Amino acid sequence: MRKIRPYLAQTATELRLSLRQGEQMLVSLGIPLLLLVFFSLVDVLPKPAGVEKPVDFLAPGILALAVMSTSMVSLGIGTGFERHYHVLKRLGATPLGRPRLIAAKLTVVLVIEALQFALIILAAVALGWHPSGRATLAVPAIIAGTAAFAGIGLLMAGTLRGTVTLALANALYILLLLLGGMIVPLDKLPGPVQITAELLPAAALSQIMASAFDYGTSVPANTWAVLVAWAFGAPLLAAATFRWD
Amino acid sequence: MNGAAIEVTGLTVRYGDVLAIEELSFSASAGEIVALLGPNGAGKTTTVETLEGYRRPTKGKVRVWGLDPIDDHAELTRHIGVMLQEGGVYSSIRPLEVIRLFAAYYDNPEDPEALVERVGLGDRLSVPWRHLSGGERQRLSLALALVGRPEVVFLDEPTAGIDPVGRQLIRKEVSELRDRGTCVLLTTHDLDEAEKLADRVLIIDRGRLLASGPPQELMSAIINDDIQFTAREGLDTKAMARALGVSVEERSPGTYRVAAAPEPRLVAALTSWLAQHNVALGDLRAARQSLEEVFIRLTTEASKDNPVHEIRPERPRRRSVRPRRKRT
Incomplete structure (x- = not known):
């Protein structure tokens, strides 16, 4: 990586293209904000024990959802179609190089996540959320969650057809939303389902986020273990199986 | 180098x-x-x-x-500059945007504004790749192949x-x-x-x-010793051969080959036979052969030598060799 200019140009372009993509922004911003606002105002969802206001439960979970939507759904679908349309192949014949391409994609994900967090936190505070506690704990969790979900997204993008990635990423998004402790508390799930859910990265991330913003209690070590395992395993598997062409 | x-x-x-x-x-x-x-x-x-x-x-x-x-x-x-057979560009990107992006990869690139004009896309700057026509995409791909000099x-x-x-x-x-x-x-x-x-x-x-x-x-390279012409299909090639004294075949419907050197006398005999039978003449060609004929001759010979040579298509999308006959 001799030069930074190709990386900066790549990042700026991919960021601009992402922000221009209406359906991507709907998944990244529209759906999380809608869920947050709707279920904060319409108190129909079950809440974990000890939580009074719906927004106190929802806000950390919706932040976890934002990570999942950007790093798994948007990145996975976008990269899947870039592969399908031979964009990745064409870039392979330029001096950009893979390290700079991957760095640019991760930067775009982090920038969009920052934008999502700003809007979600603003909306949550407006709905009466009072975050407290060890918010710094959220930073490593967000990084690990981003790595885990980006790995899952790229695993699909690098092995499946673009349209299959599109369908599967959206299906996983809904499934993990329901099993991820984001809008339905984990302890409301039936026993075996809850055990399975606790092994998935969505629930691990949302539990740590909840704890960081302190409605919950301390996070068990095995929740961190699940998240970190996904954060290493999924990207490694994606790297090992990724087909550029 | x-x-x-x-x-x-x-x-x-x-x-x-x-x-x-x-x-x-x-x-x-x-x-x-x-x-x-x-x-x-x-x-x-x-x-x-x-x-x-x-x-x-x-x-x-x-x-x-x-x-x-x-x-x-x-x-x-x-x-190197590369133009793939298809695709290779972000579907929502605009012409100048992608040329500028590629320009940033190289040390001494062409000027993107000038290049986009050179490939005739100066009036299509706001159109994303997916809405460009096939020809416009080809020209944009060419620009991307050239931008790094x-x-x-x-x-x-x-x-x-x-x-x-x-x-x-x-x-x-x-x-x-x-x-x-x-x-x-x-x-x-x-x-x-x-x-x-x-x-x-x-x-x-x-x-x-x-x-x-x-x-x-x-x-x-291959000396041309025949006359080729086109006319309506199904002419009586046997009768024609008798009249001309050389063999005549209908190679494909409406395309005929007279297997002899194009002597003026033979060409005259041919046209008069056609006149007698009230046949309108399409193309008539003698002497110069096209690259296509060289190509067809070589590839047919090659497949005769090696009839069961299995080959995989390069790309799922297949196009046929379009016969583009040259006129003389």
């Missing part, structure tokens, strides 16, 4: 059991435009993609600008599905590359295109080189 811009020695590429390229050798120098001509599945794209570093040779050696396309890939990318340019089917204006523009750009000393390797199944664009044509089929040389030389 020492010596040839492109050097291919004994290249063999195998996909599993399928032989895509067999013992192919050729070279190309700076300022030379070489066309790989062959039907689909001939191995054209495989050859180009091996030179671009996308595929590893099973056997043999390839060098581009003196570099190994795989081992020296990072360095190679600074010297490459020394070696690979164009895979640059004029496929393009309108006449775009075809003209691509021809002009390619000949300017020659003037600048750039080496261009292009593939085509369009004989007309190979004849017009290239300094040298390599005819390949089923992964093997059948003939190579300047288009004019290839065309005069």
Whole structure:
């Protein structure tokens, strides 16, 4: 990586293209904000024990959802179609190089996540959320969650057809939303389902986020273990199986 | 760089059991435009993609600008310009946006604003790639291949599905590359295109080189000793043969071949026979043969030699060799 200019140009372009993509922004911003606002105002969802206001439960979970939507759904679908349309192949014949391409994609994900967090936190505070506690704990969790979900997204993008990635990423998004402790508390799930859910990265991330913003209690070590395992395993598997062409 | 811009020695590429390229050798120098001509599945794209570093040779050696396309890939990318057979561009990106992006990859790029005008997309700046026509995409892809001022340019089917204006523009750009000393390797199944664009044509089929040389030389290589003409279908070739004293065959419906040298007396006898039978004459051709005939003759002979040579299509999308008959 001799030069930074190709990386900066790549990042700026991919960021601009992402922000221009209406359906991507709907998944990244529209759906999380809608869920947050709707279920904060319409108190129909079950809440974990000890939580009074719906927004106190929802806000950390919706932040976890934002990570999942950007790093798994948007990145996975976008990269899947870039592969399908031979964009990745064409870039392979330029001096950009893979390290700079991957760095640019991760930067775009982090920038969009920052934008999502700003809007979600603003909306949550407006709905009466009072975050407290060890918010710094959220930073490593967000990084690990981003790595885990980006790995899952790229695993699909690098092995499946673009349209299959599109369908599967959206299906996983809904499934993990329901099993991820984001809008339905984990302890409301039936026993075996809850055990399975606790092994998935969505629930691990949302539990740590909840704890960081302190409605919950301390996070068990095995929740961190699940998240970190996904954060290493999924990207490694994606790297090992990724087909550029 | 020492010596040839492109050097291919004994290249063999195998996909599993399928032989895509067999013992192919050729070279190309700076300022030379070489066309790989062959039907689909001939191995054209495989050859180009091996030179671009996308595929590893099973056997043999390839060098581009003196570099190994795989081992020296990072360095190679600074010297080559590539136009893929299709796609290669973000679907929502706009022409100038993508040219600027690619320009940022190179040390001494062309000016993006000037380049977008040169390829005739100056009035399409707000249109994303997915809404550009096939010809506009080809021209934009060409611009992306040229933006880094490459020394070696690979164009895979640059004029496929393009309108006449775009075809003209691509021809002009390619000949300017020659003037600048750039080496261009292009593939085509369009004989007309190979004849017009290239300094040298390599005819390949089923992964093997059948003939190579300047288009004019290839065309005069096989002496033409027949007369060909077109007329309505189903003429009585036996009666015609008796009248002319040489054999006549209907090679395809409405296309006839008289198997003798085009002596004036024979041509006169032919036209008078047609007049007697009230047959309107279409094309009449003698002496000069087109590249297409050379091509068909070579590829038919090759398949007779080797009738069960399995070959895998390069791309799922198949196009046929379009017969584009030249008129005389």
